[in-house]
Structures are given as structure tokens and as C-alpha cells.
Amino acid sequence: MSEATSAPGTTVTADPPRRSMAGFLQAIEVDTRLLGMIVALVVIWFGFDLLSGGLFLTPRNLWNLSVQSAAVAIMATGMVLVIVSRNIDLSIGSVVGFTGMLMAMIQAEWIPKNLGLGFDQPYTWILALGAGILTGGAIGLFQGFIIAYIGVPSFIVTLGGLLVWRGLSFQFSQGQTIGPMDGIFQLMGGGPKGSLGATLSWVVAGIAIVFIVYTLWASRRRRRRYGFPVRPMWADALLGITGCVVTIGAVAVANAYPWPEALAATYATENGITPPPGGLIIPTGIANPVLIAIGAGVVMTFLATRRRFGRYVFSIGGNPDAAELAGINTRRTIMSTFMIMGILAAVSAAVLSARLNAATGGTGSGMELYVSAAAVIGGTSFAGGIGTIPGALLGAVVMQSLQSGMVILKVDSPVQDIVVGIVLVAAVGLDTVVRRRST
Amino acid sequence: MSLEPQPESTPPASPVTAGSSVPDLPGVGTRPAVERPAAAAPIVEMRDIRVAFGGVHAVDHVSVDLRPGEVVGLVGGNGAGKSTLMRALSGAHPADSGEIRVAGETVSINNPRDAKALGIETIYQTLALADNVDAAANVFLGRELKTRFGNLDDAAMESATRNVMGRLNPRFRNFKSPVKSLSGGQRQSIAIARAIHFNARVLIMDEPTAALGPAETNQVRELVAQLKDEGIGIFLISHDIHDVFDLSDRITVMLQGKLVGTVDKNRVTKDEVLGMIIMGKKPDEVTEKELAELHG
Numbered sequence: 064m065s066e067a068t069s070a071p072g073t074t075v076t077a078d079p080p081r082r083s084m085a086g087f088l089q090a091i092e093v094d095t096r097l098l099g100m101i102v103a104l105v106v107i108w109f110g111f112d113l114l115s116g117g118l119f120l121t122p123r124n125l126w127n128l129s130v131q132s133a134a135v136a137i138m139a140t141g142m143v144l145v146i147v148s149r150n151i152d153l154s155i156g157s158v159v160g161f162t163g164m165l166m167a168m169i170q171a172e173w174i175p176k177n178l179g180l181g182f183d184q185p186y187t188w189i190l191a192l193g194a195g196i197l198t199g200g201a202i203g204l205f206q207g208f209i210i211a212y213i214g215v216p217s218f219i220v221t222l223g224g225l226l227v228w229r230g231l232s233f234q235f236s237q238g239q240t241i242g243p244m245d246g247i248f249q250l251m252g253g254g255p256k257g258s259l260g261a262t263l264s265w266v267v268a269g270i271a272i273v274f275i276v277y278t279l280w281a282s283r284r285r286r287r288r289y290g291f292p293v294r295p296m297w298a299d300a301l302l303g304i305t306g307c308v309v310t311i312g313a314v315a316v317a318n319a320y321p322w323p324e325a326l327a328a329t330y331a332t333e334n335g336i337t338p339p340p341g342g343l344i345i346p347t348g349i350a351n352p353v354l355i356a357i358g359a360g361v362v363m364t365f366l367a368t369r370r371r372f373g374r375y376v377f378s379i380g381g382n383p384d385a386a387e388l389a390g391i392n393t394r395r396t397i398m399s400t401f402m403i404m405g406i407l408a409a410v411s412a413a414v415l416s417a418r419l420n421a422a423t424g425g426t427g428s429g430m431e432l433y434v435s436a437a438a439v440i441g442g443t444s445f446a447g448g449i450g451t452i453p454g455a456l457l458g459a460v461v462m463q464s465l466q467s468g469m470v471i472l473k474v475d476s477p478v479q480d481i482v483v484g485i486v487l488v489a490a491v492g493l494d495t496v497v498r499r500r501s502t
Numbered sequence: 503m504s505l506e507p508q509p510e511s512t513p514p515a516s517p518v519t520a521g522s523s524v525p526d527l528p529g530v531g532t533r534p535a536v537e538r539p540a541a542a543a544p545i546v547e548m549r550d551i552r553v554a555f556g557g558v559h560a561v562d563h564v565s566v567d568l569r570p571g572e573v574v575g576l577v578g579g580n581g582a583g584k585s586t587l588m589r590a591l592s593g594a595h596p597a598d599s600g601e602i603r604v605a606g607e608t609v610s611i612n613n614p615r616d617a618k619a620l621g622i623e624t625i626y627q628t629l630a631l632a633d634n635v636d637a638a639a640n641v642f643l644g645r646e647l648k649t650r651f652g653n654l655d656d657a658a659m660e661s662a663t664r665n666v667m668g669r670l671n672p673r674f675r676n677f678k679s680p681v682k683s684l685s686g687g688q689r690q691s692i693a694i695a696r697a698i699h700f701n702a703r704v705l706i707m708d709e710p711t712a713a714l715g716p717a718e719t720n721q722v723r724e725l726v727a728q729l730k731d732e733g734i735g736i737f738l739i740s741h742d743i744h745d746v747f748d749l750s751d752r753i754t755v756m757l758q759g760k761l762v763g764t765v766d767k768n769r770v771t772k773d774e775v776l777g778m779i780i781m782g783k784k785p786d787e788v789t790e791k792e793l794a795e796l797h798g
Contacts (some may be wrong), residue, residue, distance in 0.1 A: 381634035448634035
């Protein structure tokens with residue numbers, strides 16, 4: 064419960080840098096826990112690559128890894144705030160099932176059949192997605208109301224929600240699988256067509272780079288204006304260059320994964336392109352679900368660190384009584400975290416059902432546990448007040464990396480679960496020990 | 503109800519200016535308040551305040567008042583109701599009945615936000631700091647400065663915090679650390695900074711020196727004197743009778759939720775105040791025999 068580098072926006076003090084590892088870390092003002100996670104991820108990736116004889120670090124595998132992480136990552140960004148304020152949301156897997164089912168019904172049954180409007184209307188996807196998000200938000204708001212205003216513990220309320228929404232989604236679908244999804248809606252699920260392609264991916268990279276450089280520059284200028292100590296120039300430069308290199312590298316990898324040959328050939332015939340010798344190579348680029356997850360990460364980080372709402376969430380988690388005495392509307396804040404969680408579950412449901420091209424009553428089952436695990440591996444503390452959204456995104460990638468790696472190594476599914484379980488406890492255990500020592 | 507200036511103290515005949523049996527007697531004293539005319543009108547008047555928890559009357563029809571630039575010490579044993587009385591004023595736990603006036607106007611204080619809007623700031627015994635955020639975030643907690651886009655203006659808040667901390671605790675440097683990693687004295691100065699940064703008219707200090715070392719205690723004492731000079735009215739809750747005697751102008755004694763009396767510090771001895779705390783009687787009501795028993 065006592066260390067110095069985890070709440071949002073807090074970093075170590077900017078004393079003159081010392082010539083040591085600690086001094087270096089202090090100078091660049093980077094969350095040491097986040098840095099540790101990046102190191103762990105790199106170790107996992109290279110470890111699996113060595114063990115699998117080079118099958119892990121391929122554009123194909125990394126691209127798939129990114130798509131598979133997305134659904135959990137999207138929800139993990141919201142779970143951070145829920146856990147930070149000393150609550151838990153066990154219902155999100157079932158909310159994914161329920162909202163996914165609702166969105167599937169709208170586009171596969173109600174609009175085309177019941178209303179007789181036919182499939183693939185241009186507005187179908189937006190109606191379905193809008194209804195899903197509204198429903199998810201309403202479910203979250205309702206559960207949040209019971210938790211914040213009536214005072215039933217979140218564990219109980221969302222455990223009930225887990226049963227209710229799952230039951231309703233089976234009831235609703237009569238146990239059937241509902242599909243197929245609308246053509247545009249499907250693009251949210253990724254796949255070659257649901258990806259940005261080379262040019263747009265580079266555009267995204269360009270925007271990200273401008274954003275990184277601007278953020279560093281603006282923060283420097285602001286601190287200068289107030290006469291505060293600023294990071295040494297080299298530290299800012301190092302951070303900026305690292306951010307840009309990672310962005311460019313990630314996009315290069317995504318673009319290095321080509322469309323499957325057969326699909327590329329079909330595309331060539333449809334568009335009257337003569338395939339060059341060796342077949343047409345179309346770069347896939349960033350997958351849409353990954354873009355959505357990154358978008359969720361950016362928006363949630365902004366909410367958590369730049370808005371009053373986020374500050375209140377972290378204050379409540381650190382000391383609920385103090386937050387109340389400071390005049391914060393703690394109930395509304397708590398309720399809002401659950402509403403956001405519900406919205407993110409609906410977005411996640413859209414991504415999942417778009418990828419599967421169908422919704423079943425069981426979609427998303429058990430996801431609440433993976434999402435909580437991602438948040439916790441990413442440094443979110445159940446004691447409250449501590450956690451970061453980038454950490455949770457990394458946590459989701461770490462978990463998916465472990466699973467993908469073990470699939471490549473042909474580890475049996477029960478053993479996979481055992482390993483993930485041990486890693487979860489070990490990661491949090493290590494973190495607890497390190498934190499206690501740094502007191 | 504009359505809003506005539508009340509005298510700073512009553513005639514020598516009786517050192518007691520207010521008691522549970524003496525509701526409100528404006529103009530009882532005859533000494534004109536010539537030295538500090540502005541200070542004479544009470545900034546806070548609490549009348550007939552009652553707070554009950556279940557069937558227990560934690561505060562039972564208690565009246566106190568406070569003038570600008572005055573320190574009123576609140577003393578009493580555990581469970582006397584002094585903190586509960588102040589929680590009614592700070593909005594942490596609103597009173598069940600009674601009247602609160604601030605600068606002569608009847609107000610209703612239902613939550614901490616109401617109290618702060620009236621210029622009533624509180625330094626809680628627990629400090630009530632949000633442990634995982636930094637000093638500036640705590641000073642501005644609930645009253646954050648925003649940029650024109652509605653985002654948090656952390657730089658402006660840090661700047662203001664550096665200013666106020668420069669005055670309170672010039673050696674403070676840990677502006678970027680979560681406050682739970684700071685020392686007791688540093689945390690105390692953040693809690694004080696939060697209370698005085700927003701131009702408080704009334705300050706409630708609940709055991710402000712209980713967790714502090716001697717040097718830091720002296721700092722707090724100096725601060726109290728300084729704030730008093732600035733015309734801020736201070737309610738000081740303390741177990742420490744010496745603290746109260748050194749810092750207060752008047753002393754209000756409570757016992758088991760009831761007001762024993764309010765006395766002018768210069769007209770009573772520590773023993774007399776101790777007698778009030780223990781026996782629940784004003785000095786002139788205490789018999790020689792009881793006094794002898796007290797000294798044992």
C-alpha cells in the first residue's frame with residue numbers, strides 16, 4: 064500500500080539526476096512498474112520465440128495476438144477505474160453476452176425480417192451498435208445505482224448481474240446462434256477487410272507520433288512557464304524517440320502481414336487487377352479491433368488523468384472518507400465508473416460478435432475474470448487508489464501472449480489455465496513484495 | 503434575534519459567558535468593543551445544536567459562538583461531543599436540530615461543500631487526505647482548477663500549492679509524491695494548506711498537534727497565532743489543556759454531549775477548567791469539598 068510511483072500523473076520528483084539506474088529512472092520519470100511490465104512482455108515474447116523455433120515473433124502471430132487481445136483490453140481500461148475505486152464488476156462477461164445478442168438480433172432479425180427491410184442497410188450497423196452501447200450503459204448505470212446509492216456491495220450486485228444477464232441472453236435467443244452480422248458491422252471484428260491497410264495504418268502512426276511529440280513539448284512548456292523543474296532534455300528526447308520507434312515498428316509489423324493469398328486473388332479478380340508473379344500482396348495493417356482498443360485506452364487515460372472524474376475515482380480509492388469530506392459526490396462517481404464499464408462491455412461485445420459473425424447466448428462467458436486479471440497484472444491494486452490504463456492494456460497483451468505462446472508450443476488447454484493462474488498470482492505477489500520494500 | 507456585537511468577555515463577577523442554561527444574551531456585557539470593532543460581531547453562532555446517534559444524544563442542545571480573529575478552545579473528555587459538534591459545522595454530519603448562523607445569517611449546512619462555500623474549513627484529526635494523489639491534488643480536492651477545455655490544470659494547481667506551502671513549510675519539496683509516502687508533519691502541512699488556501703473565514707482544527715513532534719507542534723502554534731492576526735476565527739479541539747490555554751481566547755467545555763460552559767481564558771485557572779471537564783460544573787458552582795476531592 065505504500066510506494067511512490069503509481070497513481071495517475073504522479074511520478075518521482077525531479078531532483079538532479081544521479082549516475083545510477085535509479086537516477087536514470089528518476090530523470091525520465093517513467094512509472095517503474097510499467098517499465099517492469101514491458102520488460103516482462105519482451106522476455107515472454109523472446110522466450111516463446113526461442114522455444115517455438117521462431118514461430119512466435121512473426122507478423123502473422125503478432126497481428127493475431129493484437130486482435131485476440133483487443134476484446135479483453137477494451138474492457139480492462141474500464142475495469143481499472145472500477146477496481147481503483149475499491150469495487151469489482153463480475154457481470155461484464157454476461158453483459159457482453161446480452162448486448163452482443165441484442166445487437167445481433169437487431170441486425171439479423173428485427174431490421175431485415177421483422178421490419179422487412181432486408182440485410183445490409185447502410186444504417187443497420189450504427190443502429191445495432193448504438194442500441195448495444197445504450198443498453199450496456201443502462202445496465203451499468205442500474206447496477207452502479209444499486210451499488211452507490213443503495214449500498215449493496217459491488218461483488219453481490221454484479222454477481223447477481225452475471226446470472227441475470229447471462230440468463231436473459233439465453234432466454235432472449237432461445238438458445239440459438241444469431242447471425243449473420245451486417246456487412247459493415249463485421250468490419251469491427253478485424254480480419255483482412257476489417258483492417259486499415261498500409262496507407263491508413265501509416266496515417267495512424269503519423270497521428271500518434273505528432274501526439275507523442277506534442278504531449279512532451281506541451282508538458283515541458285507548461286512547466287517552464289510556471290518555473291517548475293523540468294526533465295532533462297535528453298530524457299524527453301529519449302522518451303519521444305522510443306515512443307516514435309515503437310509506433311513505427313508496430314505499424315511496420317502489421318503491414319508486413321499480407322492478406323491470405325486466396326483472398327488477395329479474389330480481390331484482384333473482382334477489381335480487375337492482374338496479379339504480379341508470385342501473387343498480389345496486400346498489407347493488412349492495423350486491425351479495427353486493435354484501433355478500437357487503442358482508442359478506448361486513449362479516451363480512458365484522458366478521463367483518468369486529465370479530468371476531475373478520474374481524480375475523484377483515484378481519491379475515493381485512496382481514502383473514501385477523505386473524498387466525502389472534501390465535498391466530492393462519491394456516489395455519482397462510483398455509479399459513473401459502472402456505467403462506463405457497461406458501455407465498454409457493449410463495445411467489446413460488438414467486436415467479439417463481429418469477429419465471430421454471430422452471437423450466442425454464451426458469448427463472453429468468463430471474460431470478467433480475464434479482464435480483472437489483465438487489470439491486476441497491469442498493476443491495479445484491489446486495495447484501491449492504484450492502477451493505470453496503459454498498464455491494463457499491457458496486462459491484456461501479456462495474458463494473450465502467454466496463451467498464444469502456449470498454443471504454438473502445443474501445450475494442453477488445462478495446462479494453459481494452470482500457467483495463467485500461476486502467473487497471475489506470481490505477478491501480483493512480486494508486485495506486493497517490491498512495493499513493501501520500497502516503503 | 504439581535505445581532506448586536508457581543509463583548510469579548512463578561513464582567514469580572516462571572517467568568518462564564520454562555521452555558522446550557524443561558525441561551526443567548528446579547529448585550530449582557532457593557533464594555534464597549536472599542537479595540538476591535540470588526541471582531542465583535544460573531545462570525546459563527548451555533549444555537550441549540552442537537553445531534554443524536556440512535557437514542558444517544560451525542561450533542562444535546564449546545565450553543566457556542568466564535569468571533570473573527572478569536573480562538574475558541576473546545577475541551578472535554580472522550581465522548582464529550584466536541585468533535586460531533588464541529589462535524590455539524592463542517593457538514594460532515596449535519597445537526598438534527600438547532601440553528602447555525604454565519605456572519606449573522608441563518609444558514610443550512612448539509613454537506614462539506616455547503617460549509618466550504620461559507621468559508622468554513624476543517625482540518626480533521628485524521629487529516630482526511632487522499633493518499634494516492636499528490637500534494638496539489640489534495641489541496642484542490644473537490645475544487646480543482648480547470649483549463650478552458652475543462653481539463654485539470656495541474657500546473658496551475660501545483661504552482662498555487664508551491665506558493666502556499668512556501669509559507670507553511672518552506673522545506674517541502676515532494677510535490678510529485680503521493681501523500682501517503684510523506685511524513686506526519688508534511689501531511690499535516692498539506693491538510694493545513696488545503697484549509698487556508700481558499701480564504702477561510704472560520705477554521706476548525708481537530709487535535710491539530712496530536713500526531714506531531716515538538717518542533718512541528720510549535721509550527722502549528724505559530725500558524726494559529728498568525729491566522730488569528732489575519733482575522734480568521736478558529737475552533738480548536740484538543741485533549742491537551744496546556745495547548746488550549748496557550749492558544750485560546752475562550753474555552754468551551756463539554757461533558758457527555760452537554761455544554762458545561764464557556765469561559766474567558768484570562769479569568770480561569772487550568773484547575774478550574776479541569777474541574778469543569780471532570781465534574782461538569784462551572785467554577786462558581788463547585789463546592790470547596792468537591793474541589794478538595796478533585797485534588798485528592
